[in-house]
Amino acid sequence: MKHLILTTALVLSAPAAFACETVTVGDLTIQHAWSKASIGVDRPAVFYVEITNSGSSDDALVGISTPAAGMPMLHETVVTDGIASMPHAMSVPVPAGQTVQLAPGGYHGMLMGLTAALKEGDRFPVTLTFEKAGAVTANVDVLPLRSEGPDCADAGQ
Amino acid sequence: MRLRTLQIILWTAAILGTAIFAWARWPAGNQAATETVSAFEPSFALADSEGKLRTNAEFRGKFLLVFFGFTNCPDVCPTTLAEVAQVMDNLGPETDKVLPIFISVDPERDRRLGMSAYTEAFHPAILGLAGTEAETRAAAESFKIFYGRENDGKSPDGYTMSHSSGLFLVGPDGAWLRQFAYGTPAADILSDLKSRF
Numbered sequence: 001m002k003h004l005i006l007t008t009a010l011v012l013s014a015p016a017a018f019a020c021e022t023v024t025v026g027d028l029t030i031q032h033a034w035s036k037a038s039i040g041v042d043r044p045a046v047f048y049v050e051i052t053n054s055g056s057s058d059d060a061l062v063g064i065s066t067p068a069a070g071m072p073m074l075h076e077t078v079v080t081d082g083i084a085s086m087p088h089a090m091s092v093p094v095p096a097g098q099t100v101q102l103a104p105g106g107y108h109g110m111l112m113g114l115t116a117a118l119k120e121g122d123r124f125p126v127t128l129t130f131e132k133a134g135a136v137t138a139n140v141d142v143l144p145l146r147s148e149g150p151d152c153a154d155a156g157q
Numbered sequence: 158m159r160l161r162t163l164q165i166i167l168w169t170a171a172i173l174g175t176a177i178f179a180w181a182r183w184p185a186g187n188q189a190a191t192e193t194v195s196a197f198e199p200s201f202a203l204a205d206s207e208g209k210l211r212t213n214a215e216f217r218g219k220f221l222l223v224f225f226g227f228t229n230c231p232d233v234c235p236t237t238l239a240e241v242a243q244v245m246d247n248l249g250p251e252t253d254k255v256l257p258i259f260i261s262v263d264p265e266r267d268r269r270l271g272m273s274a275y276t277e278a279f280h281p282a283i284l285g286l287a288g289t290e291a292e293t294r295a296a297a298e299s300f301k302i303f304y305g306r307e308n309d310g311k312s313p314d315g316y317t318m319s320h321s322s323g324l325f326l327v328g329p330d331g332a333w334l335r336q337f338a339y340g341t342p343a344a345d346i347l348s349d350l351k352s353r354f
Contacts, residue, residue, distance in 0.1 A: 148239075
């Protein structure tokens with residue numbers, strides 16, 4: 001029985017392993033990089049991530065690129081008086097000493113022009129470019145369409 | 158002296174009256190904003206993914222969970238439809254009392270991309286509808302919601318849509334009941350539904 005529980009726990013936690021990885025560049029820590037399974041190849045996929053700036057100067061995420069999509073862009077979901085719109089975001093501020101989330105209902109990467117449909121369990125790299133810290137590549141886990149985020153032991157969400 | 162007493166009585170009455178009026182109005186006003194506006198019956202006549210015209214009249218007897226959106230939307234629509242799917246799963250044996258409906262505000266493109274592949278990816282119970290431009294406009298007006306097309310050279314096909322992000326509940330008698338604001342947890346929607354069965 002103990003073995004069964006342990007195995008189940010391992011199997012359940014395995015898909016979230018990459019999203020729970022941490023990469024750093026300068027004073028920035030990037031973790032919880034995840035996406036959702038896409039519906040075919042013609043509709044855009046999404047990219048979410050968490051960025052912590054432990055330094056003393058502000059930075060900003062100014063772009064993303066990935067071999068998984070021809071046209072990845074930063075967007076922000078804005079709900080005003082019950083109306084949702086998703087304007088293009090020129091950059092996502094990452095203020096000194098703060099953690100910024102690209103998460104459902106807020107900032108997110110919109111991955112247009114997918115090279116292949118994203119399937120649950122897939123992994124792909126996304127390179128994040130910051131105004132000051134430069135570029136860093138994170139591995140993104142494709143979670144189920146209905147997922148609300150990676151299940152990491154240290155996930156502060 | 159008598160005049161002064163009268164003045165005090167009148168002032169007290171006026172203040173009391175104002176207070177009672179405010180007390181009576183305020184909760185009612187709040188209630189109206191979130192819960193029941195004077196009853197109205199939203200209507201729609203829109204094609205399903207097989208091209209068959211579906212109208213609100215045929216769904217009498219069921220609670221309808223109606224969401225307006227478009228399938229090229231990576232964040233808001235999938236989040237809401239995932240919640241709806243969770244609600245449907247958790248309804249268990251009472252699942253047939255509720256019909257979730259996704260109405261496209263971008264019908265031409267969504268028909269081309271395929272409505273059923275989109276809704277089925279979330280939950281097989283979700284009915285996807287995509288009518289003509291005029292039918293869609295009429296449905297939105299009857300639900301008293303907004304949608305609009307925004308030109309954006311950097312979006313797929315050069316445009317994106319903005320739309321009311323609420324989830325609307327229609328009763329078995331066809332009357333509009335309430336809306337759930339974007340981000341309402343599935344558990345809250347579920348308990349609201351169950352309280353009405």
